[in-house]
Amino acid sequence: MKPHPLLSALSLTLLLAACAGSPPPGTGGGAEPVLGSTEDLNTRPKAVAPDTVEPAFDNVPIVSGHLHVLEAAPTLRNLPKDARLGEARIPKGTRLSAQALPANAQTNKVELRVLVLSSGAGDYGLDSAKAMLQQSGVPYDVLDASQQTLGQGNLINADGTGKYQGVILTSNALLTQPTPGVYTSALDSSEWETLFQYEAAYKVRQLALYGYPGVAPEDYGLRAVPGAETSTTSMTPSSAGKGVFTDLTGTAVPVQYAYSYPSALEAVPGVTTTPLLTDPGGRVLAATSTAADGRERLLITTAQNAALLHTQLMGYGLVQWLTKGVHLGEHRRFLQVDIDDFFAAGDHLNAATGQLYDKPFRVSAGDLISVLYQQEELRNSYRVARQFKYGLVFNGGGAKTTAPATCLFYWLSSDQLTSISRCLKNEFDWVNHTRDHQRMDVMDFKTASEQIAGNFAIGDKLGLPVNRKALVTGEHSGLGNMDPNDDGTHNDEGTVGPKQDLGLGRSNPNMLSAAVSAGVRFIASDHSVASQWDPSCATCGVQHPLNSGIFLVPRWPINMHYHVTNPAEVTASYNSIYAPGGIRPTWDHALNYNEFLDKESDLALNHILGGSAFPHYLHQTNLNQYALGKSVASDWVKAALTKYSRYSTLPLNTYDWDQLGEYLKSHTLEEKAKSAGTLGAVWDRKSNVVAISSRAGRLPVTLTGANSGTLYGAYRAMTGAVDGSVSVTVTPR
Known part of the structure; x- marks a missing residue:
């Protein structure tokens, strides 16, 4: 009162x-x-x-109730602000030799699944890769390159179909640092050759979430600009970048707490490089690059963290690029x-x-x-x-x-x-x-x-x-x-x-x-x-x-x-917890109302x-x-929408509660089935038909890239159920 x-x-x-x-x-x-x-x-x-x-x-x-004492800001763990890289040393292959493709190779057919290659313990890029894929509902496997040998059997099924439609490298050379300042790849030369051979034959795209713009294990046509390294910058999409990051408004996205290697283009025979994101000085922070063997690659020279704004904003576009806009699951925001x-x-x-x-x-x-x-x-x-x-x-x-x-x-x-x-x-x-x-x-x-x-x-x-x-x-x-x-x-x-x-x-x-x-x-x-x-x-x-x-x-x-x-009541209660002298002091001063809305809209975003x-x-x-x-209440909603709309045009869904419950239950059943391997799909890229199959009775399924379904952002998704198998026509991007 x-x-x-x-x-x-x-x-x-x-x-x-x-x-x-x-x-x-x-x-x-x-x-x-x-x-x-x-x-x-x-x-x-x-x-x-x-x-x-x-x-x-x-x-x-x-x-009457009790106050929730929550995090006052997004939880940032394993920050990559000191994630310095260098030119990679690639060990000579000793574990296996690059192998010829099997005689029954069906290079037009790949499973709708992504392979994430990790450099092992301490790989901060792994969480970012998982988060991006989970946000779009894309099934994936993780291979720890420091513990497992990458061979043809990891990439091609017994029937000759490809196991993966895309490959994510947590860093472009899967770097480890056994000795300070010495950067060694977790894959040896023959394993890299095996991976590249698979990507070229099965026309599988490769995304490097973070990398030093050098020549090993391969050249993307970029070179680090000496002295430009930084942990604070911003990235703006180029005209080509807007075609990849279709939901971004074009406003510069801040990059904080993440080490970056602003780069310049380098002419390399047989390599075509197209900048996607640039810093305020016009230097490249992300680019697509076509190799001499026709492989399509995308390299980001800024480190990632699943809780950082630039990583979250890029995730939607990166996954759509990697999968060519055809994948199980969908990306939807609420x-x-x-x-x-x-x-x-x-x-x-x-x-x-x-x-x-x-x-x-x-x-x-x-x-x-x-x-x-x-x-x-x-x-x-x-x-x-x-x-x-x-x-x-x-x-x-x-x-x-x-x-x-x-x-x-x-x-x-x-x-x-x-x-x-x-x-x-x-x-x-x-x-x-x-x-x-x-x-x-x-x-x-x-x-x-x-x-x-x-x-x-x-x-x-x-x-x-x-x-x-x-x-x-x-x-x-x-x-x-x-x-x-x-x-x-x-x-x-x-x-x-x-x-x-x-x-x-x-x-x-x-x-x-x-x-x-x-x-x-x-x-x-x-x-x-x-x-x-x-x-x-x-x-x-x-x-x-x-x-x-x-x-x-x-x-x-x-x-x-x-x-x-x-x-006044909002800030009095908030500052009693998070200001100096509060029960969980977080900030160096008591926040005013606009500062409070700024912090809380960060969490909402x-x-x-x-x-x-x-x-x-x-x-x-x-x-x-x-x-x-x-x-x-509406001040809080407005602050969140202002911040979100600054960067993204992707519509936000609001469902009534019964619809929300049905959606979330169906989504959960689908995600659990994909994780367990009881729901999967194979894409025949010659006919552009995806065969979806269930090995656990009737299961809900969502397919992005289908010719029919609901348009959300730039991509159409079909939602239904499968018991046995069903074929769906798709259009890749």
């Missing part, structure tokens, strides 16, 4: 209108529509000034934003004292009307966010089912928020958050059913288009992240002892069963809890181990806390570019209209 209640601008307008005998806001000067009439419900409510007093409410659930605790009231931070106000905060009807306009402004201002829609994750125990549905006369309602929500029901995505936000870690089946099914019933009474298969439990409770001493006698209280991640095996089976009985199939989990997401697949959800009817959709918490309503469909979640307090047309 705001500390100094004043008469709201809306109430004042209504009072003056009544005294003057004029119609209330939203009506014309003629005959007034009847409350609840078609004309009433089809009239768009007008935006109002920020409230200075909240509507009265009784018996509304009060949500912007899903949930607002938890809707209809409930919540703790409210006093920025001046650091304590909570005595009276909790609940959004008003005017706040929600403003959110409608904010949402439309975001859609209209950012081409990438045309589909954007807030998800309102609601606690129906805080609504009043007797409040009328009205767009013009909500100010007469016994609960204005309920009435305006019924008016605007089709503008948002509605998700079950249980009736009263009770803790479900230890709860009997009957109570859990009342909380879950009862909230669906309230949504039905209100006429809300509620997702029928989705559930977000209060505090993500019931999934094993809990106070181990909780006995279930205080489920309606705001705080418990410290939570511990006891694993999904400690989930509440009563909650799971009650959810399934109510028709729920997808439950939100907390990505900040280790057991509630899958580290082996960064874009996958989690099948619940205790109940086959439940699939978990991880959500990202953010550093905009559950009890803040305006910028990191998540979006990671390719996962996981929602971010905020809280109803964050929807307060603190200034005309502004809320801290």
Whole structure:
């Protein structure tokens, strides 16, 4: 609750209108529509000034919680800022000799799979290669060149088809440094010859994620510019680069914490080199290069890290180039934003004292009307966010089912928020958050059913288009992240002892069963809890181990806390954690609001570019209209969209929750099948037909490059299922 209640601008307008005998806001000067009439419900409510007093409410659930102490910036491990390279020494081949192709070689046929060649322990480029491929759903194998010999059997199947459609080198010479300053390749000369022979015969492209622009093991037609080495620069796509990095806007992409070798073109007989990315001085940071034997190669002279912006932005274009735009899986990006605790009231931070106000905060009807306009402004201002829609994750125990549905006369309602929500029901995505936000870690089946099914019933009474298969439990409770001493006698209280991640095996089976009985199939989990997401697949959800009817959709918490309503409260809470003197001091000073948005949009951009469909979640307090047309929730979304749109034109998907759950479950089944080798495909490049096969019954499948399907960015993807085998016509790029 705001500390100094004043008469709201809306109430004042209504009072003056009544005294003057004029119609209330939203009506014309003629005959007034009847409350609840078609004309009433089809009239768009007008935006109002920020409230200075909240509507009265009784018996509304009060949500008290705890602050998530999260990373304040993207996690940067194994930074390549000191990843200096040099001219490679290639050991003479002693382990095997370059071999002739087998007599049955089918050089027009390759599996839709990529080979990643690693230099072994300490290879920081390996994580970047894996991340790029996973973000596009491309199956891959990793060969540790320091431990395994690369022979023809690693590259060609017994039937003569190629095992791989593309090859990624984590560095162009797979360098190791057995002696400081001495750079030795993990592959010997005969292994390089075997690899190059395969690439030439099967017309397989090669991507070197980082390399010293020299002559070993082969010449790309680039030479390092002496003295230009740097760990801070930027890269801008050339005209040819725009054809590879089709989604980039052309704005210079910053390169930080990554060592780079700006290069110049060098004329080499039989080699054609085309710059793709250049630094501010026009020197080359990435180029394609055609070898004398016809092999197509791409070399980047800047080091990579899976969490760095330039690596994440390049990944989409690099994978499409490597695979010629034909591969299993697809690259898709999302912007899903949930607002938890809707209809409930919540703790409210006093920025001046650091304590909570005595009276909790609940959004008003005017706040929600403003959110409608904010949402439309975001859609209209950012081409990438045309589909954007807030998800309102609601606690129906805080609504009043007797409040009328009205767009013009909500100010007469016994609960204005309920009435305006019924008016605007089709503008948002509605998700079950249980009736009263009770803790479900230890709860009997009957109570859990009342909380879950009862909230669906309230949504039905209100006429809300509620997702029928989705559930977000209060505090993500019931999934094993809990106070181990909780006995279930205080489920309606705001705080418990410290939570511990006891694993999904400690989930509440009563909650799971009650959810399934109510028709729920997808439950939100907390990505900040280790057991509630899958580290082996960064874009996958989690099948619940205790109940086959439940699939978990991880959500990202953010550093905009559950009890803040305006910028002053946002920064007061944030700085109490991350500023000097905070519980996790990270920055060298207390951040102002713009600095906070800059840091948090970095995290949001990191998540979006990671390719996962996981929602971010905020809280109803964050929807307060603190200034005309502004809320801290929409400020955060705007900051993320501004940063993303600066660099990429690839549209951001926003799905309703049931659709999101179905998508993520199908995606996870497909990714697990590809990883297990039970789903695969062979591309006949002579006929441009891909034969997709399942060895584990009916499996979902996505194929990028298909002639039919949905266009996303510059590439078309077909989505379906396969049981046995199916053939699909493709068009390579």
